[in-house]
Amino acid sequence: MANPLAGLLTARQKEAARRDLYARGLRLCGEYLAARDDRSGPRDARLTRAIGVLAGSLATPSADPFDALLQVGERALEAGGDDGPGLALGVAETATLIRQRSRGAWRLRGLALDGLGRDDEALAAYDRHLALLQGGDATAEVTRRIDTLRRRRACLEEAAALFPEAGSPLRDLPGRPTATAAPEFAAHVRARVAGHGKGDPAVRRLLELYGTYRRLVERDGMPDPLLGGSTPIGVDGLRGLVAGRTACLVAGAAEVAGSALGAEIDRYDLVVRCDAFRVRAEDTGGRTDLHAVSLRGDAPWDGPAWTQRVGIRLVFGDPAAAWRRATRRRLVPGAQEHVGDASLRRPLDDPALLGDGGASRPWGSPRSSGAESGGGRDAGATTAFTVLRLLDFLDVSPRLDLVGFDKPGRLRPAEAAWVMDRATHVDAGTTRIALR
Structure with a gap:
């Protein structure tokens, strides 16, 4: 028992x-x-x-x-x-x-x-x-890291097979920490270049493998570097996509979410939204033609992926290294037809573009979208003002309106003052502010 x-x-x-x-x-x-x-x-x-x-x-x-x-x-x-x-x-x-x-x-x-x-x-x-x-x-993070590690290992294994007569010092490197593997790989490359010359086909291939390995050590590989066919665009590309189209920048405010303005918003040729947003066709309109987002926080690359399907996605942020890392990790293949390149990452601070974010202006590089996304305490311009200022600067839209930005707190005081100084019409009933 x-x-x-x-x-x-x-x-x-x-x-x-x-x-x-x-x-x-x-x-x-x-x-x-x-x-x-x-x-x-x-x-x-x-x-x-x-x-x-x-x-x-x-x-x-x-x-x-x-x-x-x-x-x-x-x-x-x-x-x-x-x-x-x-x-x-x-x-x-x-x-x-x-x-x-x-x-x-x-x-x-x-x-x-x-x-x-x-x-x-x-x-x-x-x-x-x-x-x-x-x-x-x-998760995308684990998938990306597995792909990166396997590609790094493949580089080491192919490099070891190129010069078997050299004792294959690289054969043991895949199982060793990267901190020691990387310099030993570099030493192996220098020795082979010195012994065979850069004209040797095996040496040329070895240099290609080493370059790939070093890039994969410094940053993750991208399973789809072309992002499902997304086209990178600079200032000229954006101007061409916007030219001749009526544009409307829609706030993520509660008034808009219950406004029944959806059909009117969808009549614009270009519907622009910022940062995190929700769409209810009858109230906010059903389309998002341009999505502008700002990087914020200590590790902006760890934020959620931008999965909403849009026509154009612009990512604002500084410094350049954080912007590159975040865009590599958070952009989703096929989620956008066009994506802004590095020339559009800081339009207010770029002297080659607007150059409008210096000490003489009360705004700077975009760091949050203000009250809309809970980032009102951050320094720099809101996402909404940054994309609005960019579209206004391009000056190719016959109509440029804002919907839902008529209440205090939607924009920072200096930004709201800039908008009202240039407004041609304010319609309190539809919360619309017209700049054209």
Whole structure:
């Protein structure tokens, strides 16, 4: 006869083991905090808060601390630095021991190993994450990183096969951290160039592989660099797409959402919307011909992808490196027919374009869309004013109207003053302001 106490004893042993693992995770957090050098940036503060939430959940018998543990790992990755990925890996290893079939834990483990440059181990963790999805769609982030790591490995493997007589020093590099693999690959390339000359076909191919490898180390590969056929446009391209078309910039305000102006808005040739927006055909109109969005926050590349289908998408932001990284990660193939290139990323501050954001003006590079998206405290111009100022500067639309911007707070005071100084008509009944 089965011993009724055996099952209870086993359950208690498992629970004790789980408590020990959570204690290990909290100890890793304590060691991390003890080794900090008085860092007080926003990302460090978010990590500290996440650790506090974990500690609180461990002290509450009814709470499940697993999600709080994963959140600590995510915040550690976000904090970065020399020790952030290490803490994230320790947390992820703990999480995969607690729940061996947790998709989130294996994803975190892959990201942490990836951040530490341990490509082979990261791929194994990502593969485990994919296996646990059981046919579900992986996140774009994981898909992109798997593609990047595999392409980097392929570069090393092909490079090693080009000069087998050289002892193939590259054969062991795929399993080593990128921090050591990259300089050894560079040394191998220099040695082959010195020994065979740049005219050698194998050397030329080796240089191509090294260039691809270095690009993939510095930034993710794009599964579809052409973005599903999207056409990059500069100032001249935008002018050609806008010329002769009536344009309407629609606010995401509550008054518009319940205005029944949809049919009237859709009569414009070019309907322009900003940042996050919702469409209700009867109220806001059903089309979005131009979508303008501004990058904001410490890591704008981590924001949600721009999945809404539009004709033209303009991404405003500074500095250039953050703009490039964000557009590579957040643009979705096929979600836009045309996308603004780097010449359109900061029109108010670009002396080759408007040059209108210097010290003599109360606005600068776009950093948020003002009250519409909760970014009213940020410095710089709102997204709405930036795209409006750009369209006004191009001066090729026979009609340029704003809908929903007649109330205080839709634009910043200096921007609203600029609009009203140039308004030719204001219709309070339809919340329309005409600039043409």
